[in-house]
Amino acid sequence: MEIRNGTSVQEFTLEGLPAVQHLGKVLFLLHLLAYLASVTGNSLTITITWADRRLHTPMYFFLSTFSFCECGFITTIIPKLLTIFLSGRQTISFAACFTQAFASLFLGATTFFLMGVMSLDRYLAICKPLYYPTIMNTRTCILLVTACFSLGFLLMVIPVIKLSQLSFCGPNVIPHFFCDLGPLARLSCSESRSIETLFYNVVFFLTFTSFFMTVIAYSNIVVTILRLPSAKERKKAFSTCSSHLIVLSLMYGSCVFIYVKPKRKSRLDTNQEAALVNTVVTPLLNPVIYTLRNKxxxxxxxxxxxxxxxxxxxxxxxxxxxxxxxxx
CATH class of the missing domain: 1.20.5 (Single alpha-helices involved in coiled-coils or other helix-helix interfaces)
Structure with missing residues (x-):
């Protein structure tokens, strides 16, 4: 990242979770176990998907890519949080902070696009079963995943670069447990309102696009399922989609709570709770939800x-x- 001459801040201090900082050792152990369980579960999903030919289908291809993004996402955030809990080292360099911000936003955005693609996949599988093998071929799946990564990169790289080029000459304490663009923008000595507006517009576009695809897809899925003559077929179809809907609810709920809700004084403290759900709880539950419910x-x-x-x-x-x- 390019640092302008007006920038005197060479490192930031992550506030962490001050309300429970006295429980550092206990929180370190809990978050370490959650992190290891999440990485193990998602890695197991990837390994099983690629090792077993029966799982070489579009649904599991998207699921394994989703698990890969989840592993990368939590790895950009949780290790630093563990360091804060264990040793109290809360400082992070200027470059490392913006690298963490970009990596987490890029992988998070890619994950949201993947959820939209997975909704489209379920729609085609249930509503257009005869055309599904032709439409969702290997080439289409690779193109869709490539598009998700490309869009995630392009949408997030511009706000991060623009913010990194502003001046930081005053306070350097980030009231969060990782480097997020919102708290970082409020520390800048330069006028950052335009960048904040750009960032929240990007997040809104990302969330709305993925949510719109999901609503349209599942509205058609529900209509198609209700038309099935057999109760057993309806139950099987709903069971196939229920895991995806649970994960969607967790992700959309935490993201909207963090970025889209109206501003208020207590927003930062509440964001930390929602961010913990998004960075610790959801990646831990994803492999459990997808694997334990899948024969x-x-x-x-x-x-x-x-x-x-x-x-x-x-x-x-x-x-x-x-x-x-x-x-x-």
Whole structure:
């Protein structure tokens, strides 16, 4: 990031969670366990999806990409939060702060676009089953994922670069546990209202676009499901979509609470609670919601564990059967 001559601040101080800072060791342990569980769960989703040919479908391709983004998103935020809890080191360099801000916003935006694409995928699978294999081919899936990453990058890189070029010469304490553009803009000595407006407009566009796609897709899905003649078919169709809807509710709820709600004095404190849901709770629940409710993933996981157990048994058996050096 380019630093202008007017900038005297070389590092920022993350306030963290001052209300519970005295519980640093306990919070460190809880957040560490949540982080490890989240990374393990999402990594397991990616591994199982790519290892089992039965899961080589558009839905699981998008899900594995979503899990990859979630791993990257929490890795940009949680390790620094763990450092604050454990050692109390709250400082972060100017460049590292803006890098963290961009990485978290870029991956977060990409995740929202992916949720919209996953809604479109479910719409085509349920409402247009005959055309689904033709439309959602490998090329289309790759193009959609590439578009999600490209849009996420282009939408977030401009506000971050513009903000990094402003002057920071006064207070350097960020009232948050990670570098977010809103708190950063309020620390600038320059006029930052235009950048704040640009950023919130970008977030609104991102949230509205993804939400609009989801509403349109699921409105058609509900109508199609209600027309199914069999109660068993209706239950199966609703079960397929319920996991996606739970994750959508968590993500949209926390994001709207942080960025779209009206401003007020207590906004920053409330944002920290909503941000914790978005950065800790949601990434932890995503693999649980998607895997525990999915029979195909259950079966793929059982088969993978059976293969691993067989390989371990075979390896031990061969070791027992190996001749001694004196017998050769």
């Amino acid at each position: 195909q993933v259950h079966q793929a996981l059982k088969d993978a564990l059976s293969k691993i157990a067989y390989l371990i048994y075979k390896y031990k058996f061969l070791q027992v059967q190996l001749p001694f050096d004196g017998d050769i």
